Amino acid sequence: MFLALLRTQWRWCRTIILPGAVLLAAVPFLMLRDVTAAMIPMEVMAVVRAWSPLFPGLAALLGLLVALATWAPDRRGQHIHALTLPVARWRYILFRFGGGILLLGIPILAFALAAWLAVQWTPIPDGLAAYPWSLAFRFALGTSLAFAIFFAILSGTPRTAAIILGVLVAVAACDIVLKLFLPQTGLANDLLGVLLTGPGPLALFAGRWMLIDV
Amino acid sequence: MSSWRLVAALLLVAGRSAAAQGSSPLAEEIARLERRVDSMRVEQRHATALVAAAGTVVAPARSVATLDLIRVGGFQIRANRSPLPVTAAAEEAWRQLGGYFGDELAQLPLRPILVEGTHPDSNGGSLEEKADLVIRWDQSVGSLVAQLIGAAGPDPLDADLEQWLGGRPRPGSGTVAALAKARDQLVLAPFSTGHDCVAGDLIACRGALRLGPADGWAAQSFPEPGDRRQVALLVGRTRSGALAAGVERCLGARDDESCSAVVRAVDISALPSVADQATRRTLLDAALRRGGAGAYHRLRATPSPAMEVRLAAAAGVPIDTLLADWRVEMVQAVRTVTPWSTKIGVAGIGWLVVFLACALWSSRWRAD
Numbered sequence: 001m002f003l004a005l006l007r008t009q010w011r012w013c014r015t016i017i018l019p020g021a022v023l024l025a026a027v028p029f030l031m032l033r034d035v036t037a038a039m040i041p042m043e044v045m046a047v048v049r050a051w052s053p054l055f056p057g058l059a060a061l062l063g064l065l066v067a068l069a070t071w072a073p074d075r076r077g078q079h080i081h082a083l084t085l086p087v088a089r090w091r092y093i094l095f096r097f098g099g100g101i102l103l104l105g106i107p108i109l110a111f112a113l114a115a116w117l118a119v120q121w122t123p124i125p126d127g128l129a130a131y132p133w134s135l136a137f138r139f140a141l142g143t144s145l146a147f148a149i150f151f152a153i154l155s156g157t158p159r160t161a162a163i164i165l166g167v168l169v170a171v172a173a174c175d176i177v178l179k180l181f182l183p184q185t186g187l188a189n190d191l192l193g194v195l196l197t198g199p200g201p202l203a204l205f206a207g208r209w210m211l212i213d214v
Numbered sequence: 215m216s217s218w219r220l221v222a223a224l225l226l227v228a229g230r231s232a233a234a235q236g237s238s239p240l241a242e243e244i245a246r247l248e249r250r251v252d253s254m255r256v257e258q259r260h261a262t263a264l265v266a267a268a269g270t271v272v273a274p275a276r277s278v279a280t281l282d283l284i285r286v287g288g289f290q291i292r293a294n295r296s297p298l299p300v301t302a303a304a305e306e307a308w309r310q311l312g313g314y315f316g317d318e319l320a321q322l323p324l325r326p327i328l329v330e331g332t333h334p335d336s337n338g339g340s341l342e343e344k345a346d347l348v349i350r351w352d353q354s355v356g357s358l359v360a361q362l363i364g365a366a367g368p369d370p371l372d373a374d375l376e377q378w379l380g381g382r383p384r385p386g387s388g389t390v391a392a393l394a395k396a397r398d399q400l401v402l403a404p405f406s407t408g409h410d411c412v413a414g415d416l417i418a419c420r421g422a423l424r425l426g427p428a429d430g431w432a433a434q435s436f437p438e439p440g441d442r443r444q445v446a447l448l449v450g451r452t453r454s455g456a457l458a459a460g461v462e463r464c465l466g467a468r469d470d471e472s473c474s475a476v477v478r479a480v481d482i483s484a485l486p487s488v489a490d491q492a493t494r495r496t497l498l499d500a501a502l503r504r505g506g507a508g509a510y511h512r513l514r515a516t517p518s519p520a521m522e523v524r525l526a527a528a529a530g531v532p533i534d535t536l537l538a539d540w541r542v543e544m545v546q547a548v549r550t551v552t553p554w555s556t557k558i559g560v561a562g563i564g565w566l567v568v569f570l571a572c573a574l575w576s577s578r579w580r581a582d
Binding site: 041042090097149 | 397401413557558559561562564565566569570
């Protein structure tokens with residue numbers, strides 16, 4: 001059953017997975033193409049820092065697109081096909097989720113190998129070190145987390161999506177009203193801080209995503 | 215502001231702090247805000263009394279601040295009566311000074327100071343001209359400690375040390391964050407001695423930290439032709455005139471002799487630093503920690519134009535041992551402060567499971 005579902009999922013997602021793998025394999029080489037042996041550490045770090053915000057963005061985008069592609073046919077068909085299958089819903093969800101994670105492994109693996117190869121061919125100044133596997137692991141975790149977030153949202157009813165949207169609008173409205181009475185407060189910023197720092201769900205996407213670092 | 219708004223604001227800020235920080239900073243924040251609310255109530259009572267008395271013609275009595283003498287260790291602090299935690303801060307400052315200067319602290323008199331704690335909602339104090347420190351009394355103990363040490367801390371009258379450090383020696387510079395920053399600075403320095411030092415070349419460390427006699431700093435810090443070209447480049451951006459021709463020959467023709475001449479011609483104080491004073495302070499801190507209670511005394515009692523000799527005497531170990539240990543401390547500090555931690559990774563996996571559970575829990579297929 002899982003293999004049958006994986007096969008259909010691959011058909012739906014391959015237009016994202018394959019171009020994604022090619023793009024991700026190219027990024028480390030593009031990033032390090034200007035790094036030469038004559039560069040001092042500060043210059044190399046400037047190059048790497050400039051590219052660093054791209055990685056969490058790509059991880060989130062890849063997770064979103066694969067989650068969308070995973071659920072789009074089911075949503076279009078009002079889940080009738082899924083309901084005709086002789087499988088409990090929880091198993092169906094687990095199969096879809098597992099299939100998505102498995103398919104995401106292709107671009108992640110492409111990225112990891114490309115990052116490793118790129119740093120092998122790049123002269124890295126003394127004092128700096130390359131972290132291809134660490135970055136690839138972080139990328140894998142970030143992509144999987146983004147996939148899980150959007151997978152959970154998209155697996156719900158339109159009412160669930162409306163509730164999530166409503167909560168976001170309510171936070172923004174509260175933020176505006178509170179700022180009228182207490183100008184120093186920033187509810188939206190605080191909420192973003194909680195999400196992005198410490199053990200928050202989006203903390204993975206914050207910080208330095210550096211292929212080369214001190 | 216009405217009390218319900220104050221309470222709402224208090225809860226909001228407390229909640230925000232609880233989400234972002236641990237329980238101890240939260241308690242401090244709540245205590246600060248409570249003091250502030252109390253202060254505003256007092257002001258409100260004063261204002262009400264003034265309004266009530268507006269019709270009478272009574273000459274207001276001149277307010278004279280009552281000063282208390284606070285003696286903690288060698289500190290002699292005169293402070294007005296306010297909720298400012300002067301005694302607690304002085305105790306902590308004395309403890310930090312003792313840990314830093316060791317036995318020598320007894321030989322280093324502290325300056326008596328006058329501290330005025332001012333109302334957080336006021337624009338200033340009544341002792342502003344006489345007070346050494348005018349501080350809003352809702353400040354934390356930590357902030358007050360740093361200010362007390364800065365204002366009353368001992369002046370060891372050590373010109374060589376002050377020139378090397380870029381100021382008086384003070385505790386609080388050997389923190390993990392400072393060590394991590396020092397390593398980053400050395401690695402990213404545009405001079406070879408910076409990154410060579412991090413890579414383990416202790417001679418490079420001596421140059422980067424200017425540990426030799428002052429007249430040899432330039433040669434020690436910039437041993438490679440590339441370093442001297444970099445110095446010429448930096449000097450050329452800010453200076454012109456007599457040096458301009460030399461800078462042009464150095465950079466244009468890549469003539470190392472011209473570059474060396476430029477480096478020699480620049481005053482020591484105007485030469486770029488491989489590592490800044492904060493980095494040098496971390497090394498002094500490491501030496502004093504290593505040397506124990508008598509470390510600062512040995513530092514003072516060792517007359518030498520080279521800081522490496524004095525630091526080695528303070529630490530009680532050869533300078534190479536001290537530098538090697540300091541380098542290890544820096545590497546460990548970077549690991550400690552690195553933003554990508556195992557905690558975030560584990561939390562990420564945890565969130566992944568939570569979102570999967572949300573998807574499983576969804577009511578999409580139920581009759582709704």
